[in-house]
Amino acid sequence: MRIGAIEAGGTKFVCGIGNENGEILERVSFPTERPEVTLANVIAYFRDKEVEAIGIGSFGPIDIDPSSPTYGYVTTTPKPGWGNYPFLPELRKAFDVPFGWDTDVNAAALGEATWGAAAGLDSCLYYTIGTGVGVGVYAEGKLVHGLVHPEGGHVLTRRHPEDTYEGFCPYHGDCLEGMAAGPALEGRWKVKGSELGVDHKAWEIEAFYIGQAVAGAVLLMSPKRVILGGGVMHQMQLFPLIREQVRKNLNGYVSAEAVLAGIDAYIVPPGLGDNAGLSGSLALGLRALEASAK
Amino acid sequence: MRIGAIEAGGTKFVCGIGNENGEILERVSFPTERPEVTLANVIAYFRDKEVEAIGIGSFGPIDIDPSSPTYGYVTTTPKPGWGNYPFLPELRKAFDVPFGWDTDVNAAALGEATWGAAAGLDSCLYYTIGTGVGVGVYAEGKLVHGLVHPEGGHVLTRRHPEDTYEGFCPYHGDCLEGMAAGPALEGRWKVKGSELGVDHKAWEIEAFYIGQAVAGAVLLMSPKRVILGGGVMHQMQLFPLIREQVRKNLNGYVSAEAVLAGIDAYIVPPGLGDNAGLSGSLALGLRALEASAK
Numbered sequence: 001m002r003i004g005a006i007e008a009g010g011t012k013f014v015c016g017i018g019n020e021n022g023e024i025l026e027r028v029s030f031p032t033e034r035p036e037v038t039l040a041n042v043i044a045y046f047r048d049k050e051v052e053a054i055g056i057g058s059f060g061p062i063d064i065d066p067s068s069p070t071y072g073y074v075t076t077t078p079k080p081g082w083g084n085y086p087f088l089p090e091l092r093k094a095f096d097v098p099f100g101w102d103t104d105v106n107a108a109a110l111g112e113a114t115w116g117a118a119a120g121l122d123s124c125l126y127y128t129i130g131t132g133v134g135v136g137v138y139a140e141g142k143l144v145h146g147l148v149h150p151e152g153g154h155v156l157t158r159r160h161p162e163d164t165y166e167g168f169c170p171y172h173g174d175c176l177e178g179m180a181a182g183p184a185l186e187g188r189w190k191v192k193g194s195e196l197g198v199d200h201k202a203w204e205i206e207a208f209y210i211g212q213a214v215a216g217a218v219l220l221m222s223p224k225r226v227i228l229g230g231g232v233m234h235q236m237q238l239f240p241l242i243r244e245q246v247r248k249n250l251n252g253y254v255s256a257e258a259v260l261a262g263i264d265a266y267i268v269p270p271g272l273g274d275n276a277g278l279s280g281s282l283a284l285g286l287r288a289l290e291a292s293a294k
Numbered sequence: 295m296r297i298g299a300i301e302a303g304g305t306k307f308v309c310g311i312g313n314e315n316g317e318i319l320e321r322v323s324f325p326t327e328r329p330e331v332t333l334a335n336v337i338a339y340f341r342d343k344e345v346e347a348i349g350i351g352s353f354g355p356i357d358i359d360p361s362s363p364t365y366g367y368v369t370t371t372p373k374p375g376w377g378n379y380p381f382l383p384e385l386r387k388a389f390d391v392p393f394g395w396d397t398d399v400n401a402a403a404l405g406e407a408t409w410g411a412a413a414g415l416d417s418c419l420y421y422t423i424g425t426g427v428g429v430g431v432y433a434e435g436k437l438v439h440g441l442v443h444p445e446g447g448h449v450l451t452r453r454h455p456e457d458t459y460e461g462f463c464p465y466h467g468d469c470l471e472g473m474a475a476g477p478a479l480e481g482r483w484k485v486k487g488s489e490l491g492v493d494h495k496a497w498e499i500e501a502f503y504i505g506q507a508v509a510g511a512v513l514l515m516s517p518k519r520v521i522l523g524g525g526v527m528h529q530m531q532l533f534p535l536i537r538e539q540v541r542k543n544l545n546g547y548v549s550a551e552a553v554l555a556g557i558d559a560y561i562v563p564p565g566l567g568d569n570a571g572l573s574g575s576l577a578l579g580l581r582a583l584e585a586s587a588k
Binding site for chain 1: 466
């Protein structure tokens with residue numbers, strides 16, 4: 001089986017071919033330019049690949065409501081040329097195969113639930129904590145879309161008592177993204193996060209915010225696993241600190257083993273590592289193929 | 295079609311018969327006593343009713359994981375006799391029909407999504423704000439269970455700047471339930487909520503907490519409707535105050551019409567009114583019957 005996968009990021013696109021076992025057989029990468037240039041590259045890559053379906057995990061915001069007249073569009077991005085751009089419709093003109101289409105974080109959640117850190121589970125949350133914070137939501141065996149799509153990176157958290165940083169989110173100031181994404185680390189400490197020592201106070205404060213948001217999401221959604229990815233989470237010292245904050249915030253109220261003694265296996269890094277994005281898109285393509293066969 | 299419905303509350307049980315149109319044909323109610331007494335009443339009621347299925351929306355915590363050996367049990371409640379009690383297994387001994395089994399708030403969410411304020415939508419959140427705060431989660435056409443079940447009443451919120459009340463939640467102190475359930479109103483103002491005038495400062499503070507939690511849930515889940523029920527929400531002056539808080543917290547980030555100009559139709563009271571619980575249990579029974587026919 002040959003399935004196409006497109007990890008459509010705001011700075012680069014990765015295209016690849018994979019199979020039903022989640023194996024990536026080949027891939028290419030190119031910078032994200034104006035859409036007509038970028039899509040020409042995408043189409044040229046897949047032209048002779050004979051794929052049976054294509055999955056796309058896209059930067060956003062995007063329209064993922066199948067009943068919407070602008071389904072498949074990138075919507076309100078300030079990225080030149082991409083605002084209100086018919087991304088999926090343009091690709092459909094080029095390839096007559098089933099398409100999977102979702103947000104990059106939902107794709108990553110599905111990839112992890114198919115072949116990664118949540119393999120075999122019917123629910124998980126996937127956080128990416130990098131230049132921003134995004135959350136993919138997989139529940140009861142389905143990716144959650146709803147009204148638009150989950151935007152759990154912007155929930156409010158309580159302020160750490162020793163933190164005076166104002167937050168950088170243009171919409172909410174000190175929401176989770178505003179306080180815990182990469183730019184917040186740099187804004188608060190005046191150096192890049194990657195230059196802070198592993199014992200620096202920064203990580204306690206970082207874990208304070210992430211742990212609060214994760215605890216809230218565990219209460220509301222009761223996911224079977226929580227996966228934390230993205231550049232900031234390459235700081236592996238964050239994991240035990242975040243687990244401790246989640247435990248402290250839940251305070252025994254959720255009596256499941258998974259969030260008590262088992263928390264080390266509950267809040268985890270992506271199982272697919274740097275392949276999470278492309279593998280997720282592959283999983284979207286696979287689901288689209290399965291749905292078309294029904 | 296005759297479907298049985300059990301609204302199993304901590305203080306009273308309501309049993310009834312309904313049909314596929316959500317019509318309640320008859321009902322009885324009795325106080326919740328020890329389980330053997332209560333279940334004898336339930337069984338006596340349904341004995342000659344010839345129902346095709348029975349749906350149960352139960353007080354909790356309960357085990358709703360079909361793969362668990364204690365599926366269908368009430369688990370850790372302090373209620374005399376009900377701790378670790380095999381509620382559903384006992385009923386199965388008495389009636390050989392398909393059973394639906396879920397939390398009371400999930401049942402209410404399903405009832406509202408079937409015949410009530412979210413009819414025709416494939417997602418909604420149902421909050422009950424009364425002696426406690428519970429949240430039912432319906433997403434992508436399914437009730438969300440996950441690890442245990444949603445407990446969104448216990449999320450943390452930021453403190454209102456003029457509020458010094460410590461919160462009454464034994465687990466979290468000043469979580470949403472600790473600050474906004476009925477006992478918090480009484481703890482803060484020293485009179486019952488129902489005795490406070492509609493212009494009292496209490497409602498602004500109440501809406502501050504509920505609005506924050508709802509905004510967070512809208513970000514994480516992107517539900518197509520948010521339904522607010524329970525005793526506290528009989529104070530209808532809360533609705534415009536809560537909508538305003540949600541709008542303020544989202545601050546335009548979610549650009550869907552529903553949460554902007556359309557917010558009056560997005561955050562709403564239960565469409566089924568005082569029937570929400572029993573109708574939800576009826577909807578659970580109907581789904582169980584449909585699933586058994588497949």
